[in-house]
Amino acid sequence: MTAILETRGLSRNFGGLKAVTDVDFTLEAGEIRAVIGPNGAGKTTFVGLISGRVAPSAGTILFEGADISHLPAFRRVRLGIAYTFQITSIYAKLTVAENVDLASHQRGTTDTRSCLEQVGLGDRASQVAGTLAYGHQRLLEVAMGLALRPKLLILDEPTQGLSDGEIDNFIELVRTLSKRATVLLIEHNMPVVMSLAHRITVLDRGSILAEGTPEAIRANPAVQAAYLGTADA
Amino acid sequence: MTARIVLLHLAVLLLLFALQFIASDYVILTLTRIMVLAVYASGYNLLFGYSGLLSLGHAMFFATGLYAAAIGTTRAGLSVPEAFLAATLIGVVVSSIMGVIVLRARGVGFMIVTLMFSQAAFLTVLYFGDYTRGDEGIVILDTIRIFSFLGRTIDLTDPLLRYNLALALLAILVALILVLVRSRFGHVLVAIRENEDRTAMLGYDVARYKFIAFVISGTLSAVSGATYALMFAYAGSTLASIQYSIHPLLWTLLGGASTTLGPMLGTGVMFLLVDFASGFTNVSLLITGAVLIALVLFFPKGILGSIRQRYLKWLP
Amino acid sequence: MSFLPHLLLAVLEGTVAAAVLALSALGLSLVFGVMRVVNVAHGEFFMLGAMLAWWTAKMMPGGPFAGFIAAFIVAPAAVGALAFLTERLLLRRINYDPEATIVATIGLLFVIQQMALTFFGADAKPVAAPFSYRIVFPWFGYSGYKLFVVVASGAVLLGVWWVLSRTRFGLIMRVTQFDRETATAFGIPVNTVYSVVFVAGAALVAVAAVLIVPIQQAHYLMGLDPLLMSFIVVIIGGLGSIKGSVIAAFMIGMTDGVISVFFSPTLASIISTLAVAFVLVVRPQGLFGAETR
Numbered sequence A: 001m002t003a004i005l006e007t008r009g010l011s012r013n014f015g016g017l018k019a020v021t022d023v024d025f026t027l028e029a030g031e032i033r034a035v036i037g038p039n040g041a042g043k044t045t046f047v048g049l050i051s052g053r054v055a056p057s058a059g060t061i062l063f064e065g066a067d068i069s070h071l072p073a074f075r076r077v078r079l080g081i082a083y084t085f086q087i088t089s090i091y092a093k094l095t096v097a098e099n100v101d102l103a104s105h106q107r108g109t110t111d112t113r114s115c116l117e118q119v120g121l122g123d124r125a126s127q128v129a130g131t132l133a134y135g136h137q138r139l140l141e142v143a144m145g146l147a148l149r150p151k152l153l154i155l156d157e158p159t160q161g162l163s164d165g166e167i168d169n170f171i172e173l174v175r176t177l178s179k180r181a182t183v184l185l186i187e188h189n190m191p192v193v194m195s196l197a198h199r200i201t202v203l204d205r206g207s208i209l210a211e212g213t214p215e216a217i218r219a220n221p222a223v224q225a226a227y228l229g230t231a232d233a
Numbered sequence B: 001m002t003a004r005i006v007l008l009h010l011a012v013l014l015l016l017f018a019l020q021f022i023a024s025d026y027v028i029l030t031l032t033r034i035m036v037l038a039v040y041a042s043g044y045n046l047l048f049g050y051s052g053l054l055s056l057g058h059a060m061f062f063a064t065g066l067y068a069a070a071i072g073t074t075r076a077g078l079s080v081p082e083a084f085l086a087a088t089l090i091g092v093v094v095s096s097i098m099g100v101i102v103l104r105a106r107g108v109g110f111m112i113v114t115l116m117f118s119q120a121a122f123l124t125v126l127y128f129g130d131y132t133r134g135d136e137g138i139v140i141l142d143t144i145r146i147f148s149f150l151g152r153t154i155d156l157t158d159p160l161l162r163y164n165l166a167l168a169l170l171a172i173l174v175a176l177i178l179v180l181v182r183s184r185f186g187h188v189l190v191a192i193r194e195n196e197d198r199t200a201m202l203g204y205d206v207a208r209y210k211f212i213a214f215v216i217s218g219t220l221s222a223v224s225g226a227t228y229a230l231m232f233a234y235a236g237s238t239l240a241s242i243q244y245s246i247h248p249l250l251w252t253l254l255g256g257a258s259t260t261l262g263p264m265l266g267t268g269v270m271f272l273l274v275d276f277a278s279g280f281t282n283v284s285l286l287i288t289g290a291v292l293i294a295l296v297l298f299f300p301k302g303i304l305g306s307i308r309q310r311y312l313k314w315l316p
Numbered sequence C: 001m002s003f004l005p006h007l008l009l010a011v012l013e014g015t016v017a018a019a020v021l022a023l024s025a026l027g028l029s030l031v032f033g034v035m036r037v038v039n040v041a042h043g044e045f046f047m048l049g050a051m052l053a054w055w056t057a058k059m060m061p062g063g064p065f066a067g068f069i070a071a072f073i074v075a076p077a078a079v080g081a082l083a084f085l086t087e088r089l090l091l092r093r094i095n096y097d098p099e100a101t102i103v104a105t106i107g108l109l110f111v112i113q114q115m116a117l118t119f120f121g122a123d124a125k126p127v128a129a130p131f132s133y134r135i136v137f138p139w140f141g142y143s144g145y146k147l148f149v150v151v152a153s154g155a156v157l158l159g160v161w162w163v164l165s166r167t168r169f170g171l172i173m174r175v176t177q178f179d180r181e182t183a184t185a186f187g188i189p190v191n192t193v194y195s196v197v198f199v200a201g202a203a204l205v206a207v208a209a210v211l212i213v214p215i216q217q218a219h220y221l222m223g224l225d226p227l228l229m230s231f232i233v234v235i236i237g238g239l240g241s242i243k244g245s246v247i248a249a250f251m252i253g254m255t256d257g258v259i260s261v262f263f264s265p266t267l268a269s270i271i272s273t274l275a276v277a278f279v280l281v282v283r284p285q286g287l288f289g290a291e292t293r
């Protein structure tokens, strides 16, 4: 297996606050990796560093072996890193199809229809995006991510606001997708994590606390103390 | 759908063409002025309406064209077509340089910074009074404005010829704007206006798009300024003042921001309003102020924007 | 006059300009800092303050001193009242939307300016200084009133600083500035705070106008300069940063004074603007503003 993404000593401070500290992280091509951790652990900041939304204070990021630490975000997107926002960020005044069009046109494709169908929004193409239910707006984000045809798809808490049925569909979707792209998934919903992730990385206070298979993470006492213990209770 | 849009714009241009056969001399002159300034307003709208960048300093680009044409013809010995071309090129250069600087500021910062640069340009006009003749202004002699071009004599003192030239310029502009805003490029501009962050995360080079929109907008303003100077034979510092940065904002807001015909309509309506009220002498600025406040409070989408919202959803 | 005395004169003039500029820029900055809106009519509040000072001094019997004291009360109060109405009837109704506020206050700028022209006329209006003591240097005499302006501005600035950093109201303002939602959650009457801040910003610039009017005559077009200078100061000082505004006012006022004395005021303004360009290219958030990304 080859690494699609690698970070070395990656750090970001906000003033005195160390949101991400000295993270060495490797992601294999084709895997589904979950990143979990308590609120404020630095997960969003970490993937922000990878996608280029946040500038690093120190460290390097390698994507397919090339140093991308100083590339602006849009160039990283063109290299194949797609990012869906934790706080929904869509074009509220445009229609659902227009939203996805903006993504597929950037890639020079006409994938809009199929992307919408994959996430289950096929019948809502002409609805104004701002009028979608919250969960559907999250799915629209995912559809935009798909339309970018990424090599690495970063999903920041995509199942927030989805119903149980929609979550099941979503799990299926990510499984299918992972045949084409590597997936980096931030998720609080443990059943989703456990059923999807090949490996799990646990972030706590900006550092990697543990990393391993779902079983290993479940059995790890440190993780249980820091995170799972409270979540499972 | 597209046919309907093209037909509408053709109809507006045809109506303007037909008007010259029935309108009085005064109306012809006013309409010429409106059409030339509508180019300014439409250029402004590309940036403000479509890209969401509110500039308070476009007078610097208008003045760039104005003075380039006036100084070019009166001092540098250029012919009218040469001066027009030179003014356009200088417009490209000046708006490119300004774009690099002012686009670094965002939101409110952008508005203030454009305002200030425009004021610096205005002060520069005054500072070099030897060349610009400041407040008094440069007058372009009629001998310069009658010239031969491609073997024909063109007389810019002839009101009807001016009218038709202005109309031709406007037609080109309308076509350009229509094509631009309906192209992928135009859609990305709207995307940037609606959600800049998201657009960058879809892989678009937002800074480049904004820069291009800025340069087109500034250049169109310069073209309008150059036309104004050459057609009306005058370039004075008032035309470079802050007031002239506010005018296109007002016209665009009144007619409807991010509509293709709104800026033109707004320019026309504002001229009518001021004309109508000028019985009370020199109230044009008071009206400008009052209309701005009223628009913001009661009518934020402007005339065409409201019509589009209520009745004609397809209006571009 | 030789170089050094000339320089002394320039520095004195610069200090006076800076002191008044700091007051008006502080007004603008305060409003921006707390309410996140830019008041483009700020300069017209200045002009109105100057006009009212002239009018009050003219109406008030008992000589320039009594007139000055009366103006010191009437002008800020009247301008504050107008600001109160503006805040209630205009800004609140557009929900302090930054863009709409700029457009609306541009409208207000023209309305106030043209009203002043209609009611007060186009001629410049002189106001006598409250006292005419002259300080005699070996090379030139200098108006004691101008130095009083510096002292008075300093006192007002100190007063504002004290209110902001040492009083309960200052604390409330800072919470509101930090985040409107949080403030509401803490039971702070955000609307009232906004009214007070907007009125205070206008009163500050009116005080600056009352101070300046014995030095520079009142005129209906005088508002644009302080507006642009305040913008420059606020940008260099960082939008919303009060310490930055005061420091920047002195940098700009001093440069402006010196260049105006040795070269020309127009050149001075052009140079200040270029300073802003430089600041923006190097640090888009201003010299003293906080890092945002």
Ligand SMILES: Nc1ncnc2c1ncn2[C@@H]1O[C@H](COP(=O)(O)OP(=O)(O)OP(=O)(O)O)[C@@H](O)[C@H]1O
Residues within 6 Å of the ligand: A014, A017, A019, A037, A038, A039, A040, A041, A042, A043, A044, A045, A046, A086
């Ligand atoms: N732009 C910013 N400025 C200042 N502090 C920030 C910024 N972004 C994040 N932080 C801080 O960095 C820390 C990590 O935040 P981050 O959003 O990365 O956590 P998270 O793990 O994604 O949390 P959650 O599970 O709530 O989404 C938090 O303390 C947060 O307050």
Ligand SMILES: [Mg+2]
Residues within 6 Å of the ligand: A043, A044, A045, A086
């Ligand atoms: Mg997060």
